[in-house]
Each structure stands twice: as structure tokens, then as C-alpha cells.
Amino acid sequence: MSQTLSATEQLCGVNAWIEASVQRFASSDQYIFDFAILRSRLKVAADCVRIAAPENSLESRKQISLYRENLTRLQRLLPAAQTRMQAQRQRLGIALNLMHNLDSWTESSQASLSAATFSLSDCR
Numbered sequence: 071m072s073q074t075l076s077a078t079e080q081l082c083g084v085n086a087w088i089e090a091s092v093q094r095f096a097s098s099d100q101y102i103f104d105f106a107i108l109r110s111r112l113k114v115a116a117d118c119v120r121i122a123a124p125e126n127s128l129e130s131r132k133q134i135s136l137y138r139e140n141l142t143r144l145q146r147l148l149p150a151a152q153t154r155m156q157a158q159r160q161r162l163g164i165a166l167n168l169m170h171n172l173d174s175w176t177e178s179s180q181a182s183l184s185a186a187t188f189s190l191s192d193c194r
Contacts, residue, residue: 081118081119082133115137
């Protein structure tokens, strides 16, 4: 028998997920934040807020307030996330450039070595 959750219960679940994600994200430079999942959870939360607000129960007001606090926390963290991602993008670009340079050097070294081997075999 399947039980459907009320909007307030769904919002409670989304709030718990956002809180845990924000804590992990804020405490670690290495935490990979999945923004697609965040976006989908925020859409669910927005629908839940729209449905739960007219209920005007103590629990729905509490969850809506907590959701707003979570949004504020996210708003404070996102600029740092953008800075981290830009730094990571720059590091990856440098690494990719280095790999291309090494690949070019390897090819030219192999070509030089082949030409030198060919020249030595002509001398015999």
C-alpha cells in the first residue's frame, strides 16, 4: 500500500537534503555539488511551498521558514562555489594544455628519433 506524502512532509524532506548538502559543501573544497539535483529539489520545494502555504499549519509555516533560511544559506555559498569552479576550470585548462604540449613533444621526438635511426642505418 503506497502512501503519498503531504506537501509539508515533502518540503521537510527537501529541507533535510538541502541542509545536509549545504553543510557538506561549506565544509569541503573537494565536495562535488550536483547542481542538477539541487535545481530539481528546489523545484519540488517551490511546488510544496505553494501547496503548503494555504494549509497555514504550524508545521507548514515551520518548514516554509526553514526553506527560506536554506535558500539564504545557499545564496551565501554560491559565489564561493562559482569561484571554486572557475579555479578548477583554469587548473584543468592548464593541465589540458600541458598534455597537448607533451603530446606534440612526443610526436616530434619520435619523428627526430626515426630520422636519426634512418640516417645511422645509411652510414653502415
